[in-house]
Amino acid sequence: MQFALLIYESPEAFAARKSDGTDPYTGAWRAYHKALVESGVFVGGDPLEPPETGTTIRIKEGKRGVQDGPYADTKEQLGGFTILELPSLDAALEWAARCPAASSGAVEVRRLAPQTKHRVAG
Amino acid sequence: MSGSDEEKVHRTIERVARESYGRLVAYLSVHTHDLAAAEDALSEALLKALTAWPPDGLPQSPEAWLLTAARRSVIDAVRHQRVVSASEPTLQLLQENTMETKVSTEFPDERLKLLFVCAHPAIDPAMHTPLMLQTVLGLDAARIAGVFLISPKTMGQRLVRAKTKIRDGGIQFEIPEPSDLPERLDAVLDAIYAAFGIGWDDLIGIDGRGRELAEEAIWLARVLLQLMPNKAEVSGLLALMLHCEARRPARRGRDGRYVPLSEQDPNLWSLPLIEEAERHLEEASKHGRPGRFQLEAAIQSVHAERGRSGQIAWTAIVEFYEQLNRISPTLGRTTGYAAALAEANRAEQALAVLDAIDADAVSAYQPYWAVRAHLLQSLGKGREARQAYDRAIGLAEDHAVRDFLLQKQAHL
Numbered sequence: 001m002q003f004a005l006l007i008y009e010s011p012e013a014f015a016a017r018k019s020d021g022t023d024p025y026t027g028a029w030r031a032y033h034k035a036l037v038e039s040g041v042f043v044g045g046d047p048l049e050p051p052e053t054g055t056t057i058r059i060k061e062g063k064r065g066v067q068d069g070p071y072a073d074t075k076e077q078l079g080g081f082t083i084l085e086l087p088s089l090d091a092a093l094e095w096a097a098r099c100p101a102a103s104s105g106a107v108e109v110r111r112l113a114p115q116t117k118h119r120v121a122g
Numbered sequence: 123m124s125g126s127d128e129e130k131v132h133r134t135i136e137r138v139a140r141e142s143y144g145r146l147v148a149y150l151s152v153h154t155h156d157l158a159a160a161e162d163a164l165s166e167a168l169l170k171a172l173t174a175w176p177p178d179g180l181p182q183s184p185e186a187w188l189l190t191a192a193r194r195s196v197i198d199a200v201r202h203q204r205v206v207s208a209s210e211p212t213l214q215l216l217q218e219n220t221m222e223t224k225v226s227t228e229f230p231d232e233r234l235k236l237l238f239v240c241a242h243p244a245i246d247p248a249m250h251t252p253l254m255l256q257t258v259l260g261l262d263a264a265r266i267a268g269v270f271l272i273s274p275k276t277m278g279q280r281l282v283r284a285k286t287k288i289r290d291g292g293i294q295f296e297i298p299e300p301s302d303l304p305e306r307l308d309a310v311l312d313a314i315y316a317a318f319g320i321g322w323d324d325l326i327g328i329d330g331r332g333r334e335l336a337e338e339a340i341w342l343a344r345v346l347l348q349l350m351p352n353k354a355e356v357s358g359l360l361a362l363m364l365h366c367e368a369r370r371p372a373r374r375g376r377d378g379r380y381v382p383l384s385e386q387d388p389n390l391w392s393l394p395l396i397e398e399a400e401r402h403l404e405e406a407s408k409h410g411r412p413g414r415f416q417l418e419a420a421i422q423s424v425h426a427e428r429g430r431s432g433q434i435a436w437t438a439i440v441e442f443y444e445q446l447n448r449i450s451p452t453l454g455r456t457t458g459y460a461a462a463l464a465e466a467n468r469a470e471q472a473l474a475v476l477d478a479i480d481a482d483a484v485s486a487y488q489p490y491w492a493v494r495a496h497l498l499q500s501l502g503k504g505r506e507a508r509q510a511y512d513r514a515i516g517l518a519e520d521h522a523v524r525d526f527l528l529q530k531q532a533h534l
Contacts, residue, residue, distance in 0.1 A: 027528045028515060035516025039485050093271045094486075103521035 002043060002085055003092040006108040007101045009079035014050045028100035036084065041095065045082030076105040083112065131175045138184045139168055144258035144345070146189055148232035150196060152295045157257050157285045159196055167191035189229065233258060234349040235295040237342075241309035242293050249284045250313035256281060258345075259338050269317075269335055307350075311359050311415060314342045318363050336367055347402075357406035358416030361399040365422035368395035380522035384465075388429035396426050417446045421458075436466035453479070453487055461493045469501050488517035492527065504534050 016025040036042040051070040058065045070077055079101065086092050089109065096107040143164065150160035167188045181187040240253040252270060255261040267277035287293070298306040318339035343360040350356050372390035375381050403423055406416050421442045428434050443459035456479060463472035476494050484490040495510035511531035518524040 022532075024525050024528050027531075028521075028524050031512045031515035031524075031528075033516070034512050035486075038513065089276065090272055093273070097271055097519045098517055100521070100524070102519075103524075 001087070002083055002112040002114075003089070004110050004112060005045075005082045005084065005092070005096050005099060006078060006110065007047075007080045007082065007099065008074075008076040008106040008108065009101050010076055010105045013101060013104055014077070014079065017047075017050070025100060025104075032098060032100055035098070036082070036095070041084045041086055043083040043085050045080065047080035048078060050079075051077035079105070128176050131180060132172075134180055134184060135168060135171050135175070138188065139260060142185045142188065143260035144233045144236065145229075145231055146185070146192060147257050147260075148236035149189065149229055150192055151257075152232040152235060154196070154289075155293070155295060156289045158282065158289070159199060160192070161257065161260075163192040163195035163199065164188065166195045186229075231349070232295070233345060234297060237310050237346065238298060238306055239288055239293055239295055241306070241313045242288075243306075243309065244291060244293055245284055245287065246280075247309070247312075249280055250309060251316040252277065252281060253284055254313055254342065255317060255335070255338065258342065261338070307353060307355070310346065311355060314339050314346065315359060315363070315415070317342065318366070336363070336370070339363060340367060352409075354406040354409035354411050355413040355415050357402040358413060358419050361402040361406065362415050362419035362422060364395050364399035364402065365419060365426055368392040368399065368426070374522065378522055380520070380526040382526075383425060384434065391426070391429055393429075396429070399423070399426070412445065414446060414449055417442050417449070434465070436462055440466050440468075453483060454489065457487075457490050457493050460497070464493075464497045464500065469497060472497055473501065486517060488514055488519075491517060492523075495527070496530070499530070499534060507531075508534055 013025060016023050019026060033042075052068075054068075054070045056067045056069065056071045058067075082099075084092060084095060086095070089111070092109045092111075096102060096109050099107045101107055146164050147157065147160045150163060151157050154160070170191050171184070171188060175181070175184075236257060237254065240257060241250040245253065252266045255266050255269075256263065263278040263281055264274045266281075267274040270277065272280075297303075317335045319336065340360070340363050343356065343363060347356050347360055368391050369383070369386060371392070372386035372388075373381060381387075399419065400423065403416065403419050406419075421439050424435050424438050424442070439462045440459070443455060443462055446455050447459060456475060460472040460475040463469070463475060473494075476490065476497070479490070491510050491514035495507050495514050498504075498507035498510055508531060511527055511534075515524055515527045515531070518527065
């Protein structure tokens, strides 16, 4: 079964993206990604541009509302996602705990919903 | 009642809950086999104590008070359910006990039976430790879930399932027959050690989840030793855990940096804990029956000796690991053996030991990669060391360990 790790990162973690790539956080991510790939559990995933670059849109009573920035106003923000192929939620939690963002932000584990996808996409 | 008296009552309730929880659950469930009912009844009794004790003052024997209250709750619950046919024996049994005019402050300690039930072969081995933590120590499912990195809902369900099996599956609350005892005791010791955290000290990986539970595991081992004073491996397990616990203050630098065992400042180790560990190890050795935990404790004892001699007798450690691997090789022990060989200037042999381990088994086993990286580095195999470091960093859960390994990799 497939799980999504939703990576919530702290402002410091987003700031590390501007470094020259030798900082511990970036190094940890490089090694984590490699471990996922070499263990054969990595399906896909990508980082997202920082939250302040987001634009959120809502249509209420026919009126368009557009807001600069992310949907949720929280300290940790969605910074990316990873899809993993694993036998169980327990295994997914093991990998989530190893994610560098788990030490400074949070990692939410959600199972993909293939049946819902099937209803929508046929 | 003044504020300080009330505080005293709360502290007493906390203390009694901690010290007597397992004793009370064990006593309440030993005949009914119904752990869930015993726990519910005890929680209710503790709640009642919170309201009854402050105005009345502390009862003479808080434990006996809780037992009486809990017993009433069990009877009420059974009556309420009205599942007469199924519960009749339970009801009768508890009634008989309650009929006693006076609750004795001395009631039999049934915790040993409870420990054996928790680690019963019919129960999924993965649930042995969680069951012990809940029924003997009173930890709630959410906290146990965090320790084992399992969703709290799932952990709750698994605990309920295990208790149902104990209640309905004919699992006896008894001390095993002498013929079964060694194997059954092994399961109990394994479960206690699992609570302590696997591979706590001999390798580079530190398990934050284990640290959280170290004190509880030591407490369980002390209870077990009190109940089974003549089992060498029980003393061995306690010695092992005390040795590791003694080093807790030395495991992190002032800035939170990870400090590997061989670089720890022995002045930061707890001498009383080391001395206590040595006493238990010596006691165990008198039986002349070396076992897994005694050997693991002996390895830690050699490390502790550095505090006095300034040196580590790696050859002795290698020998202890060889004995261990003859008894029961595990991934952790084989990895530890390789690490010791490397330190004893037998790096080529160490690498051969690591290479012989099945690749699939170590694919996600962090300590293996940390040891392998260190070893390859010392053999001057820079490119391979870099790759092994990558894997060790990628699999690390503790950010202090991660940073430590990143630094070592950078110095390649």
